[in-house]
Amino acid sequence: MSDRPFDLVVIGGGPAGLAAASQARQLGLSVALVDEQPAPGGQIYRAVERAEAEGRATALGEDYRHGLGLVRAFHECGATLFASHQAWQVEPGGRVFATDGKASRLIEGRRVLVAVGAIERPVPIRGWTLPGVMSVGAAQILHKTIGLVPDAGVWIAGSGPLTLHFAAEIVAAGGRIAGILDTAHGRLPETALRHLGGVVRGWRYVARGLGYLARLRMADVRRVSGVENVEALGEGRVERVRWRSGGQWQEAPASGLLLHEGVVPNTHMTMAIGCAHDWDEAQKCFRPRTDRFGMTDVEAILVAGDCGSIGGARVAECRGRLAALGAAASLGVISAAERDRLAGPVEAEVSAHGALRGFLDDLYAPAAELCVPPDDVMVCRCEGITAGRIREAASLGCRGPNQVKSFTRCGMGPCQGRMCGPTVTATLAAALGMTPQEVGAFRIRPPLKPLRLGELAALADAEAGE
Amino acid sequence: MFRKPPEAPDAVLVEVEGRPVRVPPGASAAAAALIAGLASTRTSPVTGEPRAPYCMMGVCFECLLVIDDEPSQQGCMVTVRPGMRIRRQEGAREL
Ligand SMILES: Cc1cc2nc3c(=O)[nH]c(=O)nc-3n(C[C@H](O)[C@H](O)[C@H](O)COP(=O)(O)OP(=O)(O)OC[C@H]3O[C@@H](n4cnc5c(N)ncnc54)[C@H](O)[C@@H]3O)c2cc1C
Ligand code: FES
Numbered sequence: 001m002s003d004r005p006f007d008l009v010v011i012g013g014g015p016a017g018l019a020a021a022s023q024a025r026q027l028g029l030s031v032a033l034v035d036e037q038p039a040p041g042g043q044i045y046r047a048v049e050r051a052e053a054e055g056r057a058t059a060l061g062e063d064y065r066h067g068l069g070l071v072r073a074f075h076e077c078g079a080t081l082f083a084s085h086q087a088w089q090v091e092p093g094g095r096v097f098a099t100d101g102k103a104s105r106l107i108e109g110r111r112v113l114v115a116v117g118a119i120e121r122p123v124p125i126r127g128w129t130l131p132g133v134m135s136v137g138a139a140q141i142l143h144k145t146i147g148l149v150p151d152a153g154v155w156i157a158g159s160g161p162l163t164l165h166f167a168a169e170i171v172a173a174g175g176r177i178a179g180i181l182d183t184a185h186g187r188l189p190e191t192a193l194r195h196l197g198g199v200v201r202g203w204r205y206v207a208r209g210l211g212y213l214a215r216l217r218m219a220d221v222r223r224v225s226g227v228e229n230v231e232a233l234g235e236g237r238v239e240r241v242r243w244r245s246g247g248q249w250q251e252a253p254a255s256g257l258l259l260h261e262g263v264v265p266n267t268h269m270t271m272a273i274g275c276a277h278d279w280d281e282a283q284k285c286f287r288p289r290t291d292r293f294g295m296t297d298v299e300a301i302l303v304a305g306d307c308g309s310i311g312g313a314r315v316a317e318c319r320g321r322l323a324a325l326g327a328a329a330s331l332g333v334i335s336a337a338e339r340d341r342l343a344g345p346v347e348a349e350v351s352a353h354g355a356l357r358g359f360l361d362d363l364y365a366p367a368a369e370l371c372v373p374p375d376d377v378m379v380c381r382c383e384g385i386t387a388g389r390i391r392e393a394a395s396l397g398c399r400g401p402n403q404v405k406s407f408t409r410c411g412m413g414p415c416q417g418r419m420c421g422p423t424v425t426a427t428l429a430a431a432l433g434m435t436p437q438e439v440g441a442f443r444i445r446p447p448l449k450p451l452r453l454g455e456l457a458a459l460a461d462a463e464a465g466e
Numbered sequence: 467m468f469r470k471p472p473e474a475p476d477a478v479l480v481e482v483e484g485r486p487v488r489v490p491p492g493a494s495a496a497a498a499a500l501i502a503g504l505a506s507t508r509t510s511p512v513t514g515e516p517r518a519p520y521c522m523m524g525v526c527f528e529c530l531l532v533i534d535d536e537p538s539q540q541g542c543m544v545t546v547r548p549g550m551r552i553r554r555q556e557g558a559r560e561l
Contacts, residue, residue, distance in 0.1 A: 036524065036543060038492070038545055043523070047492065050492055084545075086524075086543070101543075101544070119521075119523070119525050120521065120525075129510075129515060129517060131505055131506040131507075131516055131517060131518030132467055132518065133520070134518075134519065134520050134521075134522070135520060135521050135522075137521065137522070137523065138519065138520060138521050138522035138523070139522075141522040141523060141542075142468065142497055142500070142522060145492055145493070145494075145497070146471060146489070146490040146492055146493045146497060147471055147472075147490065148468045148469070148471055148497065148500075148501070149468065149469050150467065150468060150469070151467060151468055151469040153467075154467055175469065176469075236505060236506065236516050237505050237506070237516070255467045256467035256468075381510075381517075381520075381526065381528065382510075382512070382527065383512055384510065384512045384513040384515075413512075413527070414527040414530070414538075415525065415526055415527040418525045418526070419525065419526050449524075449540075450538070
């Protein structure tokens with residue numbers, strides 16, 4: 001079932017993908033957008049149209065409602081939307097295979113923009129596999145899509161803007177947060193001084209953060225700072241949370257524990273395609289190597305938004321527009337001079353919205369014990385592999401994640417290493433005295449998600465019938 | 467852990483572990499299991515431990531459920547339909 005080839009196939013309908021699609025249509029390109037969610041919006045603007053229709057969007061904040069404009073412009077731009085379609089393979093030449101859960105289809109693009117966003121950094125701590133332990137992002141998804149809010153006894157542990165944002169959002173919606181265990185170890189005054197220029201230029205974002213803090217203080221949400229060694233305890237479910245702060249161990253009953261240590265680019269797809277990636281020491285993650293228009297070292301493949309580099313929603317939107325310009329120029333639809341002329345103001349916007357990034361990266365850098373956990377902590381949830389087993393593999397001669405994988409099965413489960421990859425790289429690098437760049441990442445092979453035979457059969461039938 | 471959502475007039479009636487549960491439209495099957503109050507949604511085929519949805523965005527594969535008799539469905543990525551039958555996944559390495 002091959003649809004006509006599109007000039008541009010966009011994978012991901014978050015701010016980056018939506019802005020790219022609209023911009024590309026404006027330049028006259030034919031565009032298809034593929035997203036595994038039932039409706040466009042991405043992570044930040046998830047279910048924004050539903051929330052608006054149900055009268056919940058305003059309570060979710062002005063930033064959230066900004067997404068409504070993007071989504072509406074997209075619906076009017078004339079791009080073809082494949083909603084509820086998960087892309088499971090992208091070929092370097094631009095062929096995209098996607099499934100709606102029943103059947104697969106082939107969508108061909110002369111250029112493909114990968115705009116699949118970020119994933120939350122894994123938070124390997126003792127007890128993180130217990131039911132009742134979830135990520136903050138997961139709880140936020142439940143809130144945005146169906147208005148679910150945490151009840152009594154739910155703790156948040158971690159750091160980063162999303163923890164405060166989410167807690168404030170829940171308090172405003174009438175939910176409960178038992179307390180926030182703040183694991184940030186960057187010291188605020190010193191970090192702010194080091195990034196004074198960015199903090200001044202990004203004052204709007206700073207003001208917003210202070211607003212969240214004020215709201216949490218008003219609601220009397222307990223905040224513990226300088227937290228280390230968070231642990232979830234319980235029989236078959238989280239029942240208690242334990243942590244250390246100021247050298248003292250403390251414990252509290254818990255009905256749930258929400259973890260978050262920032263987000264990292266979702267590089268699964270670009271790695272499977274074979275794009276070059278580099279280790280980003282400031283953000284402690286791999287990211288695809290691109291030029292200023294998001295063009296990768298593979299001619300037909302471009303990248304925009306948080307899957308290229310963590311920049312937040314407004315930067316993602318700008319990067320989407322820049323990638324559309326890059327795609328149009330590389331297809332000869334606009335000249336390089338025209339591309340650069342149109343890019344100027346967009347790049348100025350990127351630097352305005354990105355002003356605070358260095359400060360945030362520094363303040364919320366994940367603690368060493370989370371990147372390189374102690375021996376008994378489970379790293380690979382699917383196969384039940386601990387950090388100790390990874391070190392053991394290293395001591396037996398494994399030099400990289402792929403060797404560790406064949407040796408221990410670490411990363412071989414259904415999540416394909418999405419949940420353990422960053423920890424495996426960091427743990428190996430520390431054990432071998434190498435850099436993460438030298439150690440590398442798991443080799444990713446398609447399909448990007450396990451498929452049932454039926455999903456493939458439809459594709460084979462359609463191809464045979466063509 | 468989560469407060470029972472207010473009953474929406476357009477709530478979707480599904481079956482979780484054989485019990486009828488009304489969930490908001492647009493909920494995922496994994497969300498329905500959480501609303502139904504399941505303590506866990508699967509047991510790990512490797513370690514035998516109980517597990518439950520962790521990321522709700524298609525990354526962790528902890529939400530594997532049996533949906534309408536089809537095993538190993540990624541529950542957080544499947545939107546509920548009226549009459550959907552959702553069950554815990556016990557062990558079975560299906561993927
Ligand atoms: C869980 C979570 C919650 C967040 N919440 C906020 C927030 O409240 N406020 C904020 O400022 N920032 C938030 N962020 C940060 C967020 O990543 C950026 O602000 C912004 O959403 C990035 O935009 P994007 O377009 O790059 O990616 P996203 O908005 O993440 O969009 C990526 C899209 O790609 C789709 N996709 C991924 N893989 C595939 C595939 N294989 N096939 C088809 N479609 C696919 C996804 O469904 C998604 O819609 C959050 C991040 C995460 C991970
Ligand atoms: S809960 Fe993580 S994949 Fe569904």
